[in-house]
Amino acid sequence: MVAFIGRDRELATLDTMLRAVDADIGSARPGRCLLIRGRRRIGKSSLVEAFVDRAAAPAVFYTAAGTSAEAELEALREAVAGSTLPDREVFAEAVPGNWTAALRQLAGILPDDRPSVVVIDEVPYLMDRVDAFEGVLQRAWDRELSRRPVLLVLIGSDLSMMEALGSYGRPFHQRGQEMVLGPLNPAEVGRMLRLDPAEAFDAALVTGGLPLICAAWQPGDSLWTFLQAELANPVSALLVSAERSLAAEFPDSANAREVLAAIGSGERTFTNIARAAGGIAHTSLTRSTDVLMAKRMVASELPVWTRPSKERRYRVTDPYLRFWLRFIGPYLPEIERLRGDVTLRRIRDGWTAWRGRAIEPLLRESFARLLPDGSLPAAQVVGAYWNRSSTIEIDIVGADREPVAKEVYFLGSIKWLERSPFDSHDLAALQKHRAALTDEPVPLVAVSRSGVTATSVDAVYGPDKLLTAWEAGGSGGEVEGAAGQ
Template identity: 70%
Template sequence: MHRFVGRQRELRVLRETLDEVRSATGPRGRPGQCLLIRGRRRVGKSSLVEEFLQRIDAPSVFFTAAGQPAERELAEFADAVEGSTLPEEARELFTQEAPTQWNAAFRLLAEALPDDTPSVVVIDEVPYLMRRVDAFEGMLQRAWDRQLSRKPVLLLLIGSDLSMMEALNSYERPFHQRGREMVVGPLNPADLAEMLDLPPAAAFDAALVTGGLPLLCREWRPGEGLWDYLGRSLDNPVSALLVSAERSLAAEFPRQALGREVLAAIGAGERTFTNIARAAGGISHTTLTRATELLTAKGVVAGELPVSTRPSKERRYRVTDPYLRFWLAFLRPRMAEIERMRGDLTLARIREGWASWRGRAVESLVRASLARLLPDPDGELPAAPVVGGYWTRGNAVEIDIVGADRQPVAKRLLFLGSIKWLENAAFDAHDLAALHKHRAAVTDEPVPLVAVSRGGVSSEVGGLGGLAAAYGPGELLAAWRGTPAL
């Protein structure tokens, strides 16, 4: 069993919020505090809260909704209170008076919570209740305003449907401004390096394959290489690597087959609107627009524009979750092959396409690393509000890294850069010449240049050779230490 790693920032926020409850410094003189915790499925939200509860000395209730009929959810909630660590007399309230409405359940919960010591109430998978229980948000708001917030309680509302959790706290919704928001991302590359005992370059590979999802990382043996992990996972038809994506998609898009078809096209490598439409079966412009809006609203897909001083309509799409991107590209098309125990064939195909796929997939992770790393105290690169990329139709000009003051149309470009993420090839004079050429195509200014290379910078470049800075996996990994998750 792997020890709990990472999440120090999130645990600190939870502890500090509970301290506010303890010192009764809540808003409007009320001790109660509420946090809305959201993040993609299997990212470890529930495990984070479980770890927090184990580290504190406070009674708690942990209820997880399951998308059942409203009456059944209410009965499960009552069972959760009865089996909680609240004082015995408090738990007996739910035994003596089984509530038949959520209003009554919240009233009983408020009576059950201690008056003189902090407690924690966790409601996991809140979006299920928002869908299944009529007027749930209104009942929760009234219970919070009239009863629960008057108690020294920390209420944690957790959800995996990102758009619904954002809506819960949005303007004109009943629970607006009742809670503060916390976003839980996957484990970052530094967490993976520690958890899996991997060197920096291998930690980035692990991030691209597992997406930093704890469930997948727990199956990765410490010190194990990428290909050994993949080989074992492909030999096990119920491994987390194989089944987690399908389960997440089934929960995210239970009736939206079109959204899944478009997602599959993007995951297979199609990035432009026209090519996605063709790969998804020749669907219409209107239909594809609805599908991409659904996918971007749920945070599954990002539609990005080139960052430059000139406007562009060349939007490109990518799957935001690295694991889902890997699964869609390599595993989904070969599930039948894997199920008949020929994972060795799938592994051979992954090896064949790995360098090309990784070179594109690592770009967003590199950009995120630079955004955290800069400004560079030893170089010429400033902090950049935006770190994106630039491309033209047909990729006649393509720049992997663009640091700018805003996006997509920048007033000022801060730096430009190239990513070369190959096993045994350094950033060389040819790469530098190409970067100079592409810079000249987008600006006449002497914008600083940066190289990011898995294999370092070639000696033929001569020092930095006109580069303001050069970074490898070790420097990028350092950017994630002591910072929030991805």
């Protein structure tokens, strides 16, 4: 299945948990719980649906919609009625009046002689709309659900709320394992789309590794062939995914969306973001950036060096959203008028400059995954350095901690152009910036899309080697914690 390339590890985790439920039938608490979080459109629901289909266990899949508590209860009743639970008719005969009764009643119809699966999707909606839902869920788990042979899967796209659900001091703490589902990584994107390493990184930037967008990319097609087709379709996943996600994340927060658009347009400093967002007041900007960072949509970064700095910069964390905010979102009316050809020309004109900056966080992460490598030691932090006037900018700084390091292990420069290798001029610029900061012979690293002609570089990395950093790691899904049984 196209949508699940790179999801083998996550499916295996779900399989293992269901087998554990089966093995513990007859014990006091055979139930298991898994909390899955990840940004919207990442494929969380599709992953669990695929697992349920192949598990062939009795199951119910309920998705909250963000409506009233009463409407959500009715939706749960309908989900149970359409489920494969053997005693689903009992649930319909006695309609529960509240969520405490609903979860108790649901536990009562689960089979006790074989494992079953209960999926509650979009849990943050229930946390927001149902009074004391976390406490209701905790009591239902402790008193009824965990005593049944069931795998309870809780899914949510609001990262901060899902983190809070399982955090210390909250009612559901240590009741379940936690899985963070990330996008397809560059190696998975490359395999899926049959692209060479350099093209795989480009595709990862544009699609963000979102399976739904990758599925529209015909294997072997170039970036420009893909964009031409997508821009000719006003309802393509490339065009609508970001808009739907933003509408769900910020239904009532115009300021946050304006600030996100300003950062996505390329503004990085607090003052410039405020100006680009229409002269927004600094207090409002602070609140908006706090919201965006809590939702993991924006990162706030400081230069990494041995001396402290206040030169904070902001960036959009999701490459696809960054691409959309820069090249797609502002021009949707144009695309809807079937003038995607104009949009495509604009992307071509701005691609090299945009990619040069947008690719840096992804390449730093790729590089960090390879360490230690040769003469380069493992670095707890791989960041960057800049001064206030931007007269000194170093793309790669490996250090023992951030933002104020005790020790800097290496410095590096990124040059990501199709037909321009990292040459002696690039090396001279890197050496000049190193000399401005330290007299120490800190090793120098060159990261280049088109090779390196300069000598006296301590380490060289190109697309092929950087892509191998992702081969062993699998997709972004990670299981973070163990359930307290």
